Amino acid sequence: MKIIVDMMGGDRAPEETVKGVCQAAQEFNASYILVGNQPEIERVAAENQLDIRRFDIVHTAQVITMEDDPLCVVRTKTESSMAVGMRLLAEGKGDAFVSSGNTGALFTGATLIVRKIKGVLRAGIGTVLPFQNPVLLLDTGANVTVTEENLEQFGVMGAAYMRGIYGIDRPRVGLLNNGAEACKGTALQQGAYRLLSQNRDINFVGNIEGSTAPFGSCDVLVADGFSGNIFLKSVEGVGKLLLGKLKGVLYSSPAAKLAALTLKKQLMGMKKDMDPSEHGGAPILGISRPVIKAHGSSDAKAFKNAIRQAIAYADSEAIYDLALCIQRFNAHKKAEQEQQAQEQEPTQQQGQQGQP
Amino acid sequence: MKIIVDMMGGDRAPEETVKGVCQAAQEFNASYILVGNQPEIERVAAENQLDIRRFDIVHTAQVITMEDDPLCVVRTKTESSMAVGMRLLAEGKGDAFVSSGNTGALFTGATLIVRKIKGVLRAGIGTVLPFQNPVLLLDTGANVTVTEENLEQFGVMGAAYMRGIYGIDRPRVGLLNNGAEACKGTALQQGAYRLLSQNRDINFVGNIEGSTAPFGSCDVLVADGFSGNIFLKSVEGVGKLLLGKLKGVLYSSPAAKLAALTLKKQLMGMKKDMDPSEHGGAPILGISRPVIKAHGSSDAKAFKNAIRQAIAYADSEAIYDLALCIQRFNAHKKAEQEQQAQEQEPTQQQGQQGQP
Numbered sequence: 001m002k003i004i005v006d007m008m009g010g011d012r013a014p015e016e017t018v019k020g021v022c023q024a025a026q027e028f029n030a031s032y033i034l035v036g037n038q039p040e041i042e043r044v045a046a047e048n049q050l051d052i053r054r055f056d057i058v059h060t061a062q063v064i065t066m067e068d069d070p071l072c073v074v075r076t077k078t079e080s081s082m083a084v085g086m087r088l089l090a091e092g093k094g095d096a097f098v099s100s101g102n103t104g105a106l107f108t109g110a111t112l113i114v115r116k117i118k119g120v121l122r123a124g125i126g127t128v129l130p131f132q133n134p135v136l137l138l139d140t141g142a143n144v145t146v147t148e149e150n151l152e153q154f155g156v157m158g159a160a161y162m163r164g165i166y167g168i169d170r171p172r173v174g175l176l177n178n179g180a181e182a183c184k185g186t187a188l189q190q191g192a193y194r195l196l197s198q199n200r201d202i203n204f205v206g207n208i209e210g211s212t213a214p215f216g217s218c219d220v221l222v223a224d225g226f227s228g229n230i231f232l233k234s235v236e237g238v239g240k241l242l243l244g245k246l247k248g249v250l251y252s253s254p255a256a257k258l259a260a261l262t263l264k265k266q267l268m269g270m271k272k273d274m275d276p277s278e279h280g281g282a283p284i285l286g287i288s289r290p291v292i293k294a295h296g297s298s299d300a301k302a303f304k305n306a307i308r309q310a311i312a313y314a315d316s317e318a319i320y321d322l323a324l325c326i327q328r329f330n331a332h333k334k335a336e337q338e339q340q341a342q343e344q345e346p347t348q349q350q351g352q353q354g355q356p
Numbered sequence: 357m358k359i360i361v362d363m364m365g366g367d368r369a370p371e372e373t374v375k376g377v378c379q380a381a382q383e384f385n386a387s388y389i390l391v392g393n394q395p396e397i398e399r400v401a402a403e404n405q406l407d408i409r410r411f412d413i414v415h416t417a418q419v420i421t422m423e424d425d426p427l428c429v430v431r432t433k434t435e436s437s438m439a440v441g442m443r444l445l446a447e448g449k450g451d452a453f454v455s456s457g458n459t460g461a462l463f464t465g466a467t468l469i470v471r472k473i474k475g476v477l478r479a480g481i482g483t484v485l486p487f488q489n490p491v492l493l494l495d496t497g498a499n500v501t502v503t504e505e506n507l508e509q510f511g512v513m514g515a516a517y518m519r520g521i522y523g524i525d526r527p528r529v530g531l532l533n534n535g536a537e538a539c540k541g542t543a544l545q546q547g548a549y550r551l552l553s554q555n556r557d558i559n560f561v562g563n564i565e566g567s568t569a570p571f572g573s574c575d576v577l578v579a580d581g582f583s584g585n586i587f588l589k590s591v592e593g594v595g596k597l598l599l600g601k602l603k604g605v606l607y608s609s610p611a612a613k614l615a616a617l618t619l620k621k622q623l624m625g626m627k628k629d630m631d632p633s634e635h636g637g638a639p640i641l642g643i644s645r646p647v648i649k650a651h652g653s654s655d656a657k658a659f660k661n662a663i664r665q666a667i668a669y670a671d672s673e674a675i676y677d678l679a680l681c682i683q684r685f686n687a688h689k690k691a692e693q694e695q696q697a698q699e700q701e702p703t704q705q706q707g708q709q710g711q712p
Contacts, residue, residue, distance in 0.1 A: 176586060210589035226583065227586050230566055230583050234586075238595055238598075241488065243598075249625075266612060270605050
């Protein structure tokens with residue numbers, strides 16, 4: 001197992017990426033290709049007394065920043081750590097790629113350099129939410145505008161991922177919506193509901209609201225990238241707000257501080273449970289090889305967990321399964337179209353017979 | 357001050373509405389018209405030993421259920437407690453109307469019976485979120501599809517409400533989006549961003565993400581009804597999930613229970629802070645008289661708080677202010693259109709002069 005790592009992406013690179021890779025190397029059975037500015041990587045390692053001699057380093061001088069246009073990865077910054085890393089992945093020099101860099105550029109590079117699985121209409125960014133059960137939210141921001149069929153495919157792809165990584169036999173797929181009834185949402189959600197409920201390859205459980213999603217109502221939550229992103233960030237924001245308020249309570253008096261000490265272990269456990277960085281990065285689903293997006297503000301631990309997820313993804317059958325599901329998806333669509341065409345034919349013949 | 361109350365709306369009516377009104381009557385200086393099934397109201401009052409002789413009761417036999425089509429309020433169920441209550445409001449028999457019934461029907465009735473303020477394109481349902489500062493989210497579900505101009509007006513209306521009810525001089529208006537940059541979101545958000553930032557009557561602070569909204573970044577959060585509803589419900593869901601997890605920690609051992617006792621008062625305060633029912637109901641903004649939607653599952657306390665909000669709304673200058681703002685909004689739009697027309701005219705004349 002060889003993991004290719006973008007050392008220059010994210011707000012805290014290369015400090016936290018170097019530390020993260022070293023932590024990963026201690027914990028996981030894998031080898032690593034570090035892509036980035038070699039002198040900088042070596043400087044950070046020396047400063048932190050970290051031994052990086054066991055890693056392959058591929059030097060790159062260019063860096064994609066958070067402000068860069070996504071297309072730069074295939075246009076102006078083709079020699080950046082991100083672009084070079086993805087080319088290495090595409091060439092089969094490693095088994096997975098991890099980056100905490102510019103999301104748009106990573107998504108663009110994954111689609112155009114690593115390339116989509118055949119038949120995938122749109123790749124999507126999946127994020128596993130730390131709810132009562134892990135819930136894969138797909139898409140969380142890559143595709144702001146989508147079609148009904150894109151959403152149907154997100155359901156298929158998300159199910160394959162949760163089967164492969166979490167071992168869930170028939171993942172329950174829900175559609176993020178503003179009500180439970182089939183008629184809810186915009187024309188997009190109404191159309192997607194119809195397609196998803198007709199798709200016999202997935203276990204569609206209907207519309208899911210944000211108020212019930214945390215309580216075990218589904219394993220995969222399908223959304224367009226806009227509302228998926230709104231949902232993801234509100235989960236982040238509200239979680240942070242509540243933990244902050246709780247901290248305020250626990251520091252409110254000497255007696256409270258004492259009580260907090262008693263609860264410390266359990267409270268830390270709760271915080272860890274709720275911490276998205278504990279659950280690794282976000283897989284870009286629909287791409288022919290594992291590409292994992294770590295959070296832009298990842299610290300060493302979060303980056304290490306993203307590497308853990310990359311290893312699990314590469315180790316699983318998820319991509320193979322996903323490709324098969326998409327193949328079946330397209331076969332079904334073709335069969336449906338042919339059937340529709342056949343059904344229309346006799347009508348036309350009848351019409352012709354009726355003519356003088 | 358006279359409040360008209362729909363006694364039959366919501367999952368827990370008329371038990372909780374009767375109790376809620378009695379609590380409100382004790383706390384607030386107002387009189388009440390109870391609209392609903394008189395024998396049932398009297399039975400509930402007798403069962404709970406509540407004196408309701410001081411209230412006016414208007415008997416209605418029909419009830420709008422949560423499953424009813426919204427248009428029933430003006431078609432098949434015109435003698436329901438909701439429809440009759442809103443007619444009383446429209447006729448000036450009371451100063452505000454409160455209902456925990458079917459949201460769609462209430463919104464339809466508010467628009468068609470009580471009627472919109474002149475110049476308001478679309479009314480919207482506002483919900484005050486219990487964040488670091490109170491944030492009015494508008495719209496939270498009434499208008500699933502909207503135009504850029506609708507969103508601009510939501511900003512104007514929301515600001516008037518926060519000025520009138522919370523005394524905020526220049527409410528900061530944000531646009532719910534998937535990123536901070538002006539280019540973020542779909543064409544709808546991009547267009548609304550442009551209009552909102554050009555509108556000199558409101559204090560537009562740009563795009564706001566769900567991750568920063570809880571931390572004092574704005575006073576009014578403008579959204580289309582679909583993503584607004586997704587946001588609202590995720591706030592609800594995540595809040596519930598976290599409070600549930602916290603409860604688990606506090607009951608995890610005898611020592612934890614003891615520590616929890618010490619923190620009880622502060623933790624209850626925190627829970628109260630986060631409890632939407634403490635913050636009353638949702639005003640339907642853009643309607644010519646105060647209509648407040650209480651949560652469908654309101655208990656007596658939540659219903660009482662919705663009545664409190666109705667009183668504050670009716671007591672304030674918010675509707676008058678809102679009407680003036682909308683008048684100015686339309687005057688500006690008209691002036692802009694005229695200016696555009698004038699700017700085009702000389703060009704046309706030049707064009708004509710150029711012709712042989």
